[in-house]
Amino acid sequence: MDVIYSLIPGMTVFGLVFVGILIWAVKKGQYEDMEGNASRILLDDDEDAMLHNQSSAQQDAKKD
Numbered sequence: 001m002d003v004i005y006s007l008i009p010g011m012t013v014f015g016l017v018f019v020g021i022l023i024w025a026v027k028k029g030q031y032e033d034m035e036g037n038a039s040r041i042l043l044d045d046d047e048d049a050m051l052h053n054q055s056s057a058q059q060d061a062k063k064d
Contacts, residue, residue, distance in 0.1 A: 025031065
């Protein structure tokens with residue numbers, strides 16, 4: 001029975017801390033874009049980077 005007297009306040013504090021962290025995360029915008037990162041990983045950015053590198057190399061060749 002003595003354990004319950006320490007567990008109830010401990011879990012209440014733990015719950016309040018958890019709710020505080022959740023409210024902080026929502027206010028900071030952590031849950032704004034739930035689909036963006038999930039679909040961004042499917043996009044192939046290598047082609048864009050390769051085209052950018054080729055165009056900058058061509059511009060450097062024209063300067064020389």
